[in-house]
Amino acid sequence: MLKKVLKLSGIAVVSSMLLASSVQAKTVRWRLAMSWPSTLTPLASPPIKMAEMVKKMSNGKFIIKVEGSEKTKAPLGVLDMVKQGAYQMGHSGSYYWKGKDINTIWFTTVPFGMTVAEQYAWFYYADENHDGKPDGMEYMKKVYDKFGVLSFPGGNTGVQMGGWFRKPINSLADLKGLKMRIPGLAGEVMSKLGVKVVNIPGGELYTSLDRGVIDALEWVGPGMDIKMGFNKVAKYYYTGWHEPASEMQFLVNKRAWNKLPANYKEMLVTAMKASAADMYMENFADSANAWAKMKKDNPDIKVKTFPKPVLKAMYNATQNLLQGYANKNKLFAEIWANQKAWIKKARPWSMMSIYKYLQTSKEVEGK
Structure with a gap:
């Protein structure tokens, strides 16, 4: 069995059967549109790192080209571009689409809402409906089904300043x-x-x-x-x-998703989850370092x-x-x-x- 450990920003992703089964697969090429410039880290970090991880796990067979708003010229058009299939993926913020459906705000944050830990637990493990499914992901699927896209957590800023x-x-x-x-x-x-x-x-x-x-x-x-x-x-x-707890999102066109082999779907989900968690760590470190500098300089x-x-x-x-x-x-x-x-x-x-x-x-x- 082929096993390879991919390390990215302190997160170790173990790839074994997924990588082995991708060796003979056809090359898949996708594009991802971001709502932010490619240089605006840490917001731009998750899709860039996710694409790197997927490429390595697939042995170079699953390629996702990440394009920032400087390329697309439509930072608030990401949902429509993914829905229409112009891009197979997007990276944005769910509450940007409140004008299309007010329910989208729940998957970013609301005033006086959940902390980061509470929110991630709600997405992946909370089951207040007692139906055996995590409530956050279940509700997000229900809201985004009508757009023909899937939505996944895409990285958190943590509590934002007032x-x-x-x-x-x-x-x-x-x-x-x-x-x-x-x-x-x-x-x-x-x-x-x-x-x-x-x-x-x-x-x-x-x-x-x-x-x-x-x-x-x-x-x-x-x-x-x-x-x-x-x-x-x-x-x-x-x-x-x-x-x-402002959570970003990955958007995936459902038609493109359905065409992926099972192992590529697993790679993509794993990479999205890992890179989302990594953004919170990166942003926390950035803010700690920046605040130390601000206190000194100002x-x-x-x-x-x-x-x-x-x-x-x-x-x-x-x-x-x-x-x-x-x-x-x-x-x-x-x-x-x-x-x-x-x-x-x-x-x-x-x-x-x-x-x-x-x-x-x-x-x-x-x-």
Whole structure:
């Protein structure tokens, strides 16, 4: 039996029968479209690493060419391109498609939602429906079936920061009339609290914040924010609430998937899962290193948490918004109820384990 251990960014993938059975197979060539530039790591890392792994596991017989938004020129057209078969695969964020189906938001993140660990457990192991199938993957299949594509978890940023602000937010009154770039569901929440939500291309954000065209913006976290230079023009950096575990996605055209031999399907699933997990590790390391640099180079940055009344208002606005969607969409209400049931079960362990450990460590270290 041929066995080969493939190592990629600390993840070991064992390939034995899959590799052996691919030696005589025909060469399969696919293309994958990303919603981000090829250089925008770690968002671009999972598809690039996934393609490398599949190529090695297939002994060079399964080739996936990864193309960034600089090539496709349509970062928000990835779902349509995969659906139509122009690309066999895509890498994007599920909540980008909320205008096509509001249910897609559940597979990225929602304000005050699950942590990374809770979310991955929900995708792959939680079974609140008691039907023997993991709820996250089952619901995702149900939502994406109508598009003719399969969706798989594609890498997580972890909790995202609440944004860069030119002035501190001390009360709800400070949000009234504030001009802020914050997209998606969080933007709808902030709009309900009086924020003037604006949509500005990524390439114009630094200049807009620096010149006061906008008062605040949300991006990701230190690892990606430092590349944009926001730490040079705003000194109030707020902790997160709106994207506690932002999961990216791999999209696969179902017609192309059905044509794959079984061993190639297994290679693809294995590589997607491994590269998704690797993105979270990469992003965590990037943010740890970036924050250390920010503290050194920009000592005037003040890390702030929104006041409790503001957070409570954000939470209430989020619940009202979700309830409004649930009243109009039966499947939305079902997925929301399912996630709430899982959080109710999983959150006590999150609090007992990592939260209490961090508290205890801080106490014994005297910091």
